[in-house]
Amino acid sequence: xxxxxxxxxxxxxxxxxxxxxxxxxxxxxxxxxxxxxxxxxxxxxxxxxxxxxxxxxxxxxxxxxxxxxxxx
Amino acid sequence: xxxxxxxxxxxxxxxxxxxxxxxxxxxxxxxxxxxxxxxxxxxxxxxxxxxxxxxxxxxxxxxxxxxxxxxx
DNA sequence: TTGCAATGTAAAATATACTTTACATTATGT
DNA sequence: ACATAATGTAAAGTATATTTTACATTGCAA
Numbered sequence: 396x397x398x399x400x401x402x403x404x405x406x407x408x409x410x411x412x413x414x415x416x417x418x419x420x421x422x423x424x425x426x427x428x429x430x431x432x433x434x435x436x437x438x439x440x441x442x443x444x445x446x447x448x449x450x451x452x453x454x455x456x457x458x459x460x461x462x463x464x465x466x467x
Numbered sequence: 468x469x470x471x472x473x474x475x476x477x478x479x480x481x482x483x484x485x486x487x488x489x490x491x492x493x494x495x496x497x498x499x500x501x502x503x504x505x506x507x508x509x510x511x512x513x514x515x516x517x518x519x520x521x522x523x524x525x526x527x528x529x530x531x532x533x534x535x536x537x538x539x
Numbered sequence: 540t541t542g543c544a545a546t547g548t549a550a551a552a553t554a555t556a557c558t559t560t561a562c563a564t565t566a567t568g569t
Numbered sequence: 570a571c572a573t574a575a576t577g578t579a580a581a582g583t584a585t586a587t588t589t590t591a592c593a594t595t596g597c598a599a
Binding site: 416417418428432436442 | 544545546547548555556
Binding site for chain 2: 399401440441442443444446447448451456457458461463
């Protein structure tokens with residue numbers, strides 16, 4: 396039931412982008428550190444707007460940051 | 468303040484896809500007709516998961532359905 | 540070893556997406 | 570003219586994303 400889940404590469408992208416910290420990413424995307432933490436831990440998926448903001452910060456397409464894939 | 472807004476082409480895509488009705492799209496994406504209506508009317512943006520589902524239904528990349536653009 | 544930066548856990552409060560129900564409007568076909 | 574399908578408006582309720590606060594852990598540098 397549900398079939399697919401949303402995964403993300405935020406952690407990897409942070410390190411690729413000058414080892415950006417969770418707090419720094421939170422700051423740039425206008426949310427709190429807890430929100431970034433929860434999303435990285437996949438406790439919940441971000442809103443579409445936040446997903447776009449994070450993608451923008453990494454200068455990468457949304458689908459390179461978030462993937463909607465079958466859960467194994 | 469905010470700079471950007473989320474726009475979408477759901478309406479156009481519905482018509483391109485066999486004139487799919489709002490109710491039909493709602494059905495396929497597992498939400499109610501009101502939700503599709505509200506998103507088309509840009510009353511609010513969908514969750515990332517719903518955005519992915521809708522894109523899947525139209526067999527098109529998410530960014531072809533939703534755009535995060537400067538508000539004119 | 541002490542201190543600090545980064546990350547993690549947790550819980551209560553708020554904002555926003557989404558549902559449910561009900562009714563109004565518009566267009567189309569018969 | 571009537572019936573019906575599709576779309577629109579609206580309001581109250583539920584679910585989930587996000588905030589706020591507070592504290593624990595880990596690693597690294599002085």
